[in-house]
Amino acid sequence: MDGRSRELRVSLWYPAAKTKGTAAPYVTPQESALILKGFPQLKDLPPDTLTKTKTKTYARADAPALPNKGGWPLVVMSPGMTMPRATLTSLAEEFASRGYVVAGIEHTYESVATTFPDGRTVTFEAGAGGQTPTTPAKPITKPFMMIGNPRQQPVTSGAPRSWDLFWPHVTGRLETLAHRHRCRARELRRLRRARSAARHAGVPDQR
Template sequence: MSRFSAASPAALLALALVLVSPTAAVAAPTAASSRVSAATASGAHTSLPRPTGPYAVGRESLHMVDRSRPDPWVPAAGARELMVGMYYPARSGTGTPAQYATVEEARLLLADAGLGGVVPAETLSGTGNDVRADARPVRGRYPLVVLSPGFGASAFTLTGLAEELAGRGYVVAAIDHAYESAGTAFPDGRMLTCVACTKVRTEEELAAVPAGRAKDVSFVLDRLTGSRPAWRYADLIDRKRIGMAGHSIGGASAAAAMAGDRRIRAGVNMDGAFHSTVPEDGLDGRPFLMFGTDDDTHRPGGDDRSWGQAWDRLTGWKRWLTVAGATHYSFTDVPLFLDQLGVPSPESASKLPGGRALELTRAYVGAFFDVQLRHVRRPLLDGPTSAHPEVVFNNP
């Protein structure tokens, strides 16, 4: 099993095609001195689209240590550790350009996908973005959204969604769970790799991942909203408006975290099997969005029966949306880079372009949290629209 994902082989092939052609023609990133960018030897660039909201985006990194429990994958390492990227509404012109990922994190992700040495890690590391490190915040009280990545992936693969939410007026906590990504850098110079990926082999073992992440999330919420918060800008967080979204097993973790922590008022699963994370009696009527591929996996009656089971157990506001042409990684930044490097997938005639995939993910996840955490009406969630024909509303 690849450490990059426990899911779609087609997604891995798509990622490979993004990166195996250093001579591909590319679209240049948006020109702006504040944006970070990098190139391969052939001049290729990758860049995220600008957020649509009114705010600039700041980011700070937090190292958190939960001394109440040992790490579940490497008990000898001691206490459970997390890296948390905090994205927030910021003042324009403050801070410094933020790196998409460290070069070593990018190198490990590429190597894990079997692409080490094909494309310089600097290309992925320097992906253009609109995030400013240590920017001054725009004072106010904002809903908090926690993000959790797929198994083996790093939280930086959800940067496009994180910066969109922050630009719309949310605080975002994107969690890197120790030993569950290809590589996560820690402040003391350690690089923790995916030990969990070498240990998980059965469905029972896989189900332990969201259960552990639920504990991670509750600990992060304690440290962000407690009497002695770990973040200097914690007063930006409205403690009564907290949501969570995740990709793949991170989506299952959103349901698991909600089941164990009533502070989380709304959740989103982006294309992940639930692994029985929704209890038989549901989530106390709290709203949940199921947002996935419109294929034989996540449409009603598809191969992943956990979606039908979760749907039946959810008793509050809920939507089951699938996206025509999407692949497993369409809900992350990865397919966008495929397009920008100019390398089509084998099924390019029927697959959703990466830029459009990110646009839809931003639109629907953002609309969901606007409705559930800000009580702003978003007709986008009422039913199909001609402007978004790829999105299918399912009502099993």
């Protein structure tokens, strides 16, 4: 950004020992106000609606990490354009509760609001002064999972979409939250059918 170093914020969620510590904040008051400002349909909500006094999280700040011989698998989570890393909180907490360390990255100047430890809050500036990427990213060589709708909504102007310009080599099956819920529902139905069949056959339930 105009020759300045780009500072990044990263939040970590991890398996932890049970504690009564302070709940981790969702977003700062400045971030809450700017996030809500971007949604006209939420204009009647108080600007501090997303702060820790009004929005609950289940993670605890600085909770003692649960030791695990060999460590824990790492999941890196990256929010979409304009969205802060906090919007991945529920998913990150779910992963952490199942034995993963999760790193949520804040894309400074691409997020609608990023607050730093010294109190500064910077806003969305991507695209200003020709900063929008125009060349494709390097091909992905590591396993990854995409959650959401990478193809975006149709552009009425007919202009190329940023996804197609920047990630043309990412093809194949893309995971969506709806798909995950359908898979989970199918698996639960399969397990219920198997248990029902076992009971009728006189086999004890192994749950």
